[in-house]
Amino acid sequence: MKALVPTGDPAEPVVLADVPEPTPRADEALVRVEAFSVNRGETFKLEAPVDAERPGARPADRPGKDIAGLVVQPAADGSGPAGITRVVGHPMAGGWAEFAAVPTHALAVLPDGVSALQGAALPLAGLTALRLLRTAGPVLGRRVLLTGASGGVGHYVTELAAAAGAEVTAVTRDAERGARLTALGAAEIVHHPADARGPYDLVLESTGGAALPVALARLARRGTLIWFGQASRTPVTLDFFAFFDGPESAVIRHFHYLDADTALGDDLAALVRLTAEGRLHPEIGRVADWTDTATTLTDLRDRRIRGKAVLTLS
Template identity: 85%
Template sequence: MKALLPTGDPREPVVLADVPEPTPRPDEALVKVEAFSVNRGETFKLEAPAPGDRPGKDVAGLVVQPAADGSGPNGIARVVGHPMAGGWAEYAAVPTDALAVLPDGVSALQAAALPLAGLTALRLLRTAGPVLGRRVLLTGASGGVGHYVTELAAAAGAEVTAVTRDAERGARLIELGAAAVVHDLADAPGPYDLVLESTGGPSLATALAKTARRGTLIWFGQASRRPATLDFFAFFDGPESAVIRHFHYLDADTSLGDDLAALVRLTAGGRLHPEIGRIADWADTATVLTDLRERRIRGKAVLTLA
């Protein structure tokens, strides 16, 4: 079968190559991939790939071989899945507890845009706790996670201020329920009960200064790729007794499959709208990855397999 393999060359980070078809473990289903999405964080990993790396975490397609242990779909089914690797290929072996069945109303393109960004948003807000009536600041809101967080948090009753440099993206975030959009973090008025920070670098200290007394800042990314420095005494100047919490989306008490099913239900019900900034044939994946790394794509990028 064909699969995309990393090259280590930033000018062409992946190439199509022939590889053996995966042999699923007993708890894995074999999925014929119809579409997959790529994430900006994956572009960074491709800069120095480890030997044998097979990228790809967000897939949608058709189960062509159910799991041998009887778990998961027991026949041919349209699914969305979140394997930890190997999804940028014609076929992927996906653990059944990381699969969700798709209804007719959710396309493969929509589904492929859900897993990593949607799971991150869903679990991030669960970590934050009830947001009804709370003032929420979201940095780095232009990407897929930012869109999902904004829509889910606003629907749950939060007053969301989103930070994005892109005016067009800002207008869309307002449509998705943001109460306000600022193009520079320094312009966010504050204070905020909850700050969701994904930029890192100097933005972390600036975001912390916007946090209310006894508020919470959840640090879930470092898109700037710059280290952050915090001054302990700055807490006394503003967010006295505030909490800083690290977040990783895989640290959860629910299964990936259950949470994917929740995202699918929200999408099917018109309560969650995957924002797809580019759709392309998977032969163009290298170009899409480069554009995503250089922030030339807003929202999700989805690749299709003919």
């Protein structure tokens, strides 16, 4: 089958190549991929050295976590969808290919009202947003500061939090992106954490570097900051005494979307249901054929795409 494999070249990070078709384990379904989305974190993974002898031959060596397609071979153990079924899936790797073996606990059925494009845009960003807000607890009536709001996670968090009754201030780089976040329910748009007025009951921080201490300073006394990313790729330095200027006794919590009590498939099904009901709107900033994946990855890495980028298999 054809699959996108890493090259180690930043200018053309992936190329189409022939690789073995995956052999599903007993608890995996074989999915014929119709569309997949890419994430900035996956562009970082592509910077790792490539094995010159077997570049991308094993699925674990190939990125690809967000897919939508058809189950063409149900799981041998009887779990998951039976027969040819439209699904959205979240494999840990190997999804940028014609076929992917996906654990049935990481699959959800796509109804007719949700397209493959919408489905492919849901998994990583949607799961992160849903589980992040679940970690934050009730947000009704709470003031929330969200940094790095321009990407797929930011759009989902904004819409879900606003619908749950939060007053969301979103940090985004430009007015165009801010207008869309306002349409999704953001109460205020700022272009730097320093412009946020505060104090906030909750800060959701995904930038790291110099931005995190600035956002932390806007937190209310005994408030909570949940750290769910480091898009700047720059370490954070905190000053113990700075907490006394406002966020005294604040809690800083690390978040990883896979550390959850619910199955991936259950949360994917919740995201699909919200989308089907018109209560969640995947923000797709680019749709292209998968032969354009290398260019799309470069544009995503350099922040030239708003929301999600979805590739379709011709």
